[in-house]
Amino acid sequence: MxxxxxxxxxxxxxxxxxxxxxxxxxxxxxxxxxxxxxxxxxxxxxxxxxxxxxxxxxxxxxxxxxxxxxxxxxxxxxxxxxxxxxxxxxxxxxxxxxxxxxxxxxxxxxxxxxxxxxxxxxxxxxxxxxxxxxxxxxxxxxxxxxxxxxxxxxxxxxxxxxxxxxxxxxSSGALLHRRGYRQAVGRAPLRETLAAAMLLAAGYDGSAPFVDPLCGSGTLPIEAALIARDLAPGRHRRFAFERWPNFDAARWAKLLADADTRAKPHAPSTIEGSDRDAGAIAAAAQNAVRAGVAADVRFTQRALSSLALSDEQPGWVVANPPYGKRVGESGALRDLWARLGDVLRVVAPGWRVALLGPDPALERQLRLPLSPALRTTNGGIPVRVLVGTVPADAAQDTRPA
Incomplete structure (x- = not known):
C-alpha cells in the first residue's frame, strides 16, 4: 500500500x-x-x-x-x-x-x-x-x-x-468556499467558509429552529441547511485532484455515493431567512435551489422590526449585520445594531445568538450578553464571532443604548 x-x-x-x-x-x-x-x-x-x-x-x-x-x-x-x-x-x-x-x-x-x-x-x-x-x-x-x-x-x-x-x-482548485451554488449575491457577500464557521462556533446542529433576520443572498441559511442535512459542501463542484494522473473515477464516484447516502432527506427543524430587500430574497431563493436545499429554507421579505420567531423550542439566531466603513454611516449603523438588540430581547428570550461583529462600539448597542467565540477576518477587516443566549427577562431591559 x-x-x-x-x-x-x-x-x-x-x-x-x-x-x-x-x-x-x-x-x-x-x-x-x-x-x-x-x-x-x-x-x-x-x-x-x-x-x-x-x-x-x-x-x-x-x-x-x-x-x-x-x-x-x-x-x-x-x-x-x-x-x-x-x-x-x-x-x-x-x-x-x-x-x-x-x-x-x-x-x-x-x-x-x-x-x-x-x-x-x-x-x-x-x-x-x-x-x-x-x-x-x-x-x-x-x-x-x-x-x-x-x-x-x-x-x-x-x-x-x-x-x-x-x-x-x-488538490482543491478553486477555493473551497466556492461551493457552486452562490451565483446571485448581495452587496456584501459572506464567504461560505466563514458562514459555516459562525454556525459551528454557535453549536448549530440543525436540531432546533434557525433564523437569519438579515440574510442578504442567503449564505447563512443555506449553510445551516447543509449542516442540518449533513450534505457535503463540495458535492456540486469540481476539484483539481480530478486531473491528477492517478485519479480513480470509480473510487471518487463511491465517495460521492457514500456522501449522498449519509445525507438526511430533509432538515430536522425549520430554517428561515429574511431581509427587507426584495432583490436579496430573490437571489437567496435562487441560490437555495442550486444548493439543493430549497425545500429546507423559507425566505421572507420583511423588515427587521417585523421579525417573528416560531413557537417551537428556542433555536439559533445567526446574522451578519452591516458594519460599513464609509463616512456618515456610523449613526445609521449604531441605530441598526441597537434595533437588532431591541428586537431580539423582545422576540428571542432563550434563543442562542451568533453575530459577526467588527467593532466593540457597535456590539455594545445590542445590550446582549455575547462573548467572542473566535476571531478572524472578513474582507480584510478583523471581526469576531459573538455568541451567547438572550436572557429570559431581556425584554424588561429598557436602558438606553
Whole structure:
C-alpha cells in the first residue's frame, strides 16, 4: 500500500481549530494545528474526502517535498527528485506561486522558472509556467460557480524560509468556499467558509429552529441547511485532484455515493431567512435551489422590526449585520445594531445568538450578553464571532443604548 500524503488544510485566521474538529469528524487525524491551517496525513481518498466535506477550510495542499537549497543548482537538483508525475501531466502548464523570505534565493520568478524546468524534466512537455499571485486566496470573488479550467490547472506552491524550501501541490482548485451554488449575491457577500464557521462556533446542529433576520443572498441559511442535512459542501463542484494522473473515477464516484447516502432527506427543524430587500430574497431563493436545499429554507421579505420567531423550542439566531466603513454611516449603523438588540430581547428570550461583529462600539448597542467565540477576518477587516443566549427577562431591559 502506498504511503499516505502529508497534507495541509489551509484555514483563514482563527478557523484552524474548527478545521481540526472537522477533520476528526470525517476520520482524519490532525498532526499539527497551526495559525495557517491543520496538518494531517491521508491517502488519496482522504485528501478527496477533505475537499468534499470540510466546511471551514480554504483549500487542501499535499506536501510534495521539503529540502534546503542556497543556490539554483541545488534547487533544481532537489526539485527534479520530487514525484511530479503523481500530480502533473505533460500536456498542462502548471501555475506556480512562490514566496521567498529570509533566504539566499530571493527572486521568486527565477525560483519558479527552475521549478518549472524540473517539472518538465520529470514529466516531459514544453516546460514553462503561469504565475499565481498569493493574493488570490484573499480575494473574495462574490460568485461561487464551478471551478473553471484555469482553477483546475495544477497549482504548485513553493515557499522559501531561511533557505528551507517547501513544495506543495494544491488538490482543491478553486477555493473551497466556492461551493457552486452562490451565483446571485448581495452587496456584501459572506464567504461560505466563514458562514459555516459562525454556525459551528454557535453549536448549530440543525436540531432546533434557525433564523437569519438579515440574510442578504442567503449564505447563512443555506449553510445551516447543509449542516442540518449533513450534505457535503463540495458535492456540486469540481476539484483539481480530478486531473491528477492517478485519479480513480470509480473510487471518487463511491465517495460521492457514500456522501449522498449519509445525507438526511430533509432538515430536522425549520430554517428561515429574511431581509427587507426584495432583490436579496430573490437571489437567496435562487441560490437555495442550486444548493439543493430549497425545500429546507423559507425566505421572507420583511423588515427587521417585523421579525417573528416560531413557537417551537428556542433555536439559533445567526446574522451578519452591516458594519460599513464609509463616512456618515456610523449613526445609521449604531441605530441598526441597537434595533437588532431591541428586537431580539423582545422576540428571542432563550434563543442562542451568533453575530459577526467588527467593532466593540457597535456590539455594545445590542445590550446582549455575547462573548467572542473566535476571531478572524472578513474582507480584510478583523471581526469576531459573538455568541451567547438572550436572557429570559431581556425584554424588561429598557436602558438606553
Amino acid at each position: 502506498t504511503r499516505p500524503h502529508a497534507a495541509f488544510a489551509v484555514a483563514a485566521p482563527g478557523l484552524a481549530p474548527l478545521v481540526a474538529d472537522e477533520l476528526r469528524a470525517i476520520g482524519l487525524r490532525p498532526t499539527a494545528v497551526e495559525e495557517a491551517g491543520v496538518a494531517f496525513a491521508a491517502h488519496d481518498t482522504g485528501v478527496w474526502s477533505a475537499n468534499l466535506r470540510l466546511r471551514t477550510a480554504s483549500r487542501v495542499l499535499v506536501r510534495l517535498g521539503q529540502f534546503r537549497a542556497t543556490d539554483f543548482r541545488e534547487l533544481e537538483r532537489q526539485a527534479r527528485a520530487l514525484a511530479w508525475e503523481t500530480f502533473v501531466t505533460a500536456d498542462v502548464t502548471p501555475r506556480l506561486r512562490v514566496t521567498c523570505r529570509k533566504s539566499r534565493l530571493y527572486h521568486s520568478d527565477a525560483v519558479a522558472g527552475r521549478v518549472a524546468d524540473a517539472i518538465a524534466h520529470r514529466v516531459g512537455g514544453r516546460g514553462g509556467f503561469a504565475s499565481a499571485a498569493e493574493t488570490e486566496d484573499e480575494q473574495d470573488a462574490g460568485e461561487s460557480s464551478d471551478a473553471g479550467d484555469d482553477a483546475l490547472a495544477p497549482l504548485i506552491v513553493v515557499r522559501f524560509l531561511h533557505d528551507e524550501c517547501t513544495v506543495s501541490v494544491d
